[in-house]
Amino acid sequence: DAVAQLAVAGVALHPDWLVEGRDAADLRGSEPPARPRWSVTGRAVLTADGEPLPGGLAPARRVPPTSADHAGIPTWPTAGQPVALGQHTALGQHAAGGQPVGPGQLATAGRAAGEPTRETLVGHFLTTARDMLAAQRDVLLSYLGAPTTPTVPVAVGVGAAAPAAVQPVVPVTGPPAGTVSAASDGVTSGGDGRPDAADGLRDVGDVVPGAGTGGGRAAVDVGAVVLDLIAGNTGYPTEMIEPDLDLETDLSVNSIKRTEIAGLLTQRLNLTDALGPRAVEELSRLRTVRTITTWLTERTAGSGPATPATPSAPSTFPAPPTATAPPTATAPPTATAPPTATAPPTATAPVTLVGPGEPGARGGGRAPTRFVLTTVPAPLIAGTADLTGTADLTGTIDLTGTAWTVFGDVTAHDVADPVAGRLADLGATVTARTAAELAEAPPQRLDGLVYLCGWGRAEGEPELPETFAAIRAALQAGPRWVLAVSALAAADPAGSTGPGPALPTERAAGLRGLFRTLAREYPDRLVRLVELDDAASAADILAAELGRSTATGAVAVHRGGTRHGEQLTAMPVGPLAAAGAGPAADGAAEAEALGLDRDAVILLVGGARGITAGFTTLLAGAARCRLELAGRTAPPAAEDPRTAGIADRAGLIQAVRELGHRTPGEARRAVAAILARREIAATLADVAARGGQARYRQLDVLDADAVAQAVKQVFARHGRLDGVVYSAGVIEDALVADKDPQSFRRVFDTKVAGARALLAALAELPVQPRFLTFFGSIAGVLGNRGQGDYAAANDALETLGAAWARRRDTRTITVHWGPWAPSAAHPGMVDPGLEAEFARRGVDLIDPDEGHLCLLRELAWGPRDAHAVVYSASGW
Numbered sequence: 001d002a003v004a005q006l007a008v009a010g011v012a013l014h015p016d017w018l019v020e021g022r023d024a025a026d027l028r029g030s031e032p033p034a035r036p037r038w039s040v041t042g043r044a045v046l047t048a049d050g051e052p053l054p055g056g057l058a059p060a061r062r063v064p065p066t067s068a069d070h071a072g073i074p075t076w077p078t079a080g081q082p083v084a085l086g087q088h089t090a091l092g093q094h095a096a097g098g099q100p101v102g103p104g105q106l107a108t109a110g111r112a113a114g115e116p117t118r119e120t121l122v123g124h125f126l127t128t129a130r131d132m133l134a135a136q137r138d139v140l141l142s143y144l145g146a147p148t149t150p151t152v153p154v155a156v157g158v159g160a161a162a163p164a165a166v167q168p169v170v171p172v173t174g175p176p177a178g179t180v181s182a183a184s185d186g187v188t189s190g191g192d193g194r195p196d197a198a199d200g201l202r203d204v205g206d207v208v209p210g211a212g213t214g215g216g217r218a219a220v221d222v223g224a225v226v227l228d229l230i231a232g233n234t235g236y237p238t239e240m241i242e243p244d245l246d247l248e249t250d251l252s253v254n255s256i257k258r259t260e261i262a263g264l265l266t267q268r269l270n271l272t273d274a275l276g277p278r279a280v281e282e283l284s285r286l287r288t289v290r291t292i293t294t295w296l297t298e299r300t301a302g303s304g305p306a307t308p309a310t311p312s313a314p315s316t317f318p319a320p321p322t323a324t325a326p327p328t329a330t331a332p333p334t335a336t337a338p339p340t341a342t343a344p345p346t347a348t349a350p351v352t353l354v355g356p357g358e359p360g361a362r363g364g365g366r367a368p369t370r371f372v373l374t375t376v377p378a379p380l381i382a383g384t385a386d387l388t389g390t391a392d393l394t395g396t397i398d399l400t401g402t403a404w405t406v407f408g409d410v411t412a413h414d415v416a417d418p419v420a421g422r423l424a425d426l427g428a429t430v431t432a433r434t435a436a437e438l439a440e441a442p443p444q445r446l447d448g449l450v451y452l453c454g455w456g457r458a459e460g461e462p463e464l465p466e467t468f469a470a471i472r473a474a475l476q477a478g479p480r481w482v483l484a485v486s487a488l489a490a491a492d493p494a495g496s497t498g499p500g501p502a503l504p505t506e507r508a509a510g511l512r513g514l515f516r517t518l519a520r521e522y523p524d525r526l527v528r529l530v531e532l533d534d535a536a537s538a539a540d541i542l543a544a545e546l547g548r549s550t551a552t553g554a555v556a557v558h559r560g561g562t563r564h565g566e567q568l569t570a571m572p573v574g575p576l577a578a579a580g581a582g583p584a585a586d587g588a589a590e591a592e593a594l595g596l597d598r599d600a601v602i603l604l605v606g607g608a609r610g611i612t613a614g615f616t617t618l619l620a621g622a623a624r625c626r627l628e629l630a631g632r633t634a635p636p637a638a639e640d641p642r643t644a645g646i647a648d649r650a651g652l653i654q655a656v657r658e659l660g661h662r663t664p665g666e667a668r669r670a671v672a673a674i675l676a677r678r679e680i681a682a683t684l685a686d687v688a689a690r691g692g693q694a695r696y697r698q699l700d701v702l703d704a705d706a707v708a709q710a711v712k713q714v715f716a717r718h719g720r721l722d723g724v725v726y727s728a729g730v731i732e733d734a735l736v737a738d739k740d741p742q743s744f745r746r747v748f749d750t751k752v753a754g755a756r757a758l759l760a761a762l763a764e765l766p767v768q769p770r771f772l773t774f775f776g777s778i779a780g781v782l783g784n785r786g787q788g789d790y791a792a793a794n795d796a797l798e799t800l801g802a803a804w805a806r807r808r809d810t811r812t813i814t815v816h817w818g819p820w821a822p823s824a825a826h827p828g829m830v831d832p833g834l835e836a837e838f839a840r841r842g843v844d845l846i847d848p849d850e851g852h853l854c855l856l857r858e859l860a861w862g863p864r865d866a867h868a869v870v871y872s873a874s875g876w
């Protein structure tokens, strides 16, 4: 540099000596080197002419304003001046007249001279992003030796491929008489005027909010909309859904799904505002297409431009053969006003799970975060949500004139007598009943209910599902206090409950899940499960709990003289369990850590279908071990050629009807059986392709003898059993108020009676498996509207598993899953309707691959004494 500066300054220099004796050449007489063909900078690859490579990524350039952007205003910014991206954020900050405007007004008011619109900028951003991805794809393809396809530039802009949110809404006015109106783009019709075949609940997002409050309405036949929505949500062809079929019994549309459909109907018909929030509830109680159509048609009479010409018209259905009046919606039972007390509401705000650094979304779901439910001190606060203003921490509350029922273990006198006595002392009229008596003859009037559970004996069969009928019957009498008092399980033979987690007795298994759900379904009542380690203090504690609501949920644990609430806490198990042992993510390292090799034997009950099938195939590839699968479905066999080639559900329904399954129920069952067997066959094929060995057997876990037999046979065949995964489960969702006790039993027993049969069978083996895993659900941990039975069942699994682990010193863990994203091969319980509902609620779903790996890592590297854990991709 110094020599060069001297030369430039005119100093006579003789630099030859600098290169003397070195390997140097004098270039003065030589040819200049060829210009480079490419120059590569940190930002772009350019040709010798400084142009981007043909088909390559174009460097950033200034966005020229279009004629649409100008709107008569010249130049933005000063020609030739580069624009930094940060400047865009300042756009629109000064409206005409110098008034500042917010960012939301960017595209409309106050655009400075020649500024591109927001849509134009977004369009350019999308084009560039797309080009960038295409370039990356080409690099990868070239690297992998595949031919690349040239990138064809695609203009992205408003009106072409712009995001749906900026699509203009074109109003259509003037509905003909006899129709009601819908948001103009609420119904996405195909050429035949029907919604797309599979739209169903998924069309929630298509409805333009508030579009109907203005004039944007188009004529819609109510009956056709009702029919289409039900068809879209059930998979039945519209012609099969006769107007008077019962949605629940004939078409298996349960009350939860009816509520979803009712919500969609009011949205589609743009009636949400006109009818108010109670309309959906009322509508969801109607059970035929005809009554729903009539109800909607009548309600829309006189609602602005949507008014049909006559209230009774129109219907797409012929009149029923016999003129039966459509059932009118019945109002929910109303509570008799109490003379002296009002119940405080129970806090049931949606639960947001906050975890550290959630991994990003992938495919149809996200990687889940690991949580553990712990108990934290949660003292009652004097005066909080006080019933009468007289309650205090000693339990002074005036219950004069209120009617109470104490039921359950009423012969456990050490608890029942003081509890009933204390309620009476506070002024209540108290009746003691057994569960059977209460179920058969619930009182006409009931202000408070106390269920004494698990006091007679701690071990043995859970009191649920038997006592559910009594709880439901009592709820129908409208009590405003709904309490259960149960005993905590002893952690050791001496009867101590601590240290370690506070667990219910096996008799009370499932009560936590049920009460968490009741608190969600009855938010205006005090719903609480009070668990105690000291029977002698039951009456005092109950009286203290009566008057107060806390934000710590429906379960109160009194242990060692301290009151606790529950808290779900993100608790990663360390880097290995969080991310695995290497980038392969094939589970091999985890399987090895778990001690699984080719000789290992794993029994997976429910392992051939749904979310467990993916875990089965992961094990097959990772450990190549021997897999014993079981489920109710008959083993796969050659399929009838008349259905074999049909993939879609509607086509299958049509085909099985032609095969003689005429009624909707028969057709639905026949199609479900075909799909189940195909799914099992696919799982077995996948296992084989990954080098594993699987055998499938038909087994109903409700048959305890068959379960014992199956476990015995598996052990006898292989001489070992290394691990067991129990994921059998069914759902039959309905609100507790509508829940048939037999249905509650089916859902509960599939999990709980099946698991108890499994544990009894394992107890007979000479060597215990190294691990046992129950598939539970987040619904059991947090409760879920419409899933009282399912929540109870999953919660009960945890209690049974923990008791088993304590008794047998065997590693047993219940994994409570959040909802999973359905995969095409193994959809599991999350059907399209449920998936749409989760999307509406903003609940993220678990990515199946990530979920399976999480389970394997939990088993490989998670703490051995963890009895339950929650994996969820989202809040609840």
Ligand SMILES: NC(=O)c1ccc[n+]([C@@H]2O[C@H](COP(=O)([O-])OP(=O)(O)OC[C@H]3O[C@@H](n4cnc5c(N)ncnc54)[C@H](OP(=O)(O)O)[C@@H]3O)[C@@H](O)[C@H]2O)c1
Pocket (backbone or CB within 6 Å): 605, 606, 607, 608, 609, 610, 611, 612, 630, 631, 632, 633, 676, 699, 700, 701, 702, 726, 727, 728, 729, 730, 750, 775, 776, 777, 778, 816, 817, 818, 819, 820, 821, 827, 828, 829, 830
């Ligand atoms: N999918 C989710 O988002 C999710 C979320 C949380 C928890 N879970 C839990 O994960 C487990 C699997 O659910 P999934 O979504 O995969 O549902 P799924 O596809 O319906 O699988 C349920 C499995 O249980 C079996 N099963 C049901 N009743 C049975 C019985 N009486 N005897 C023997 N096997 C029986 C089924 O086999 P057959 O049909 O052949 O009987 C099937 O293999 C369930 O326990 C569920 O509670 C799932």
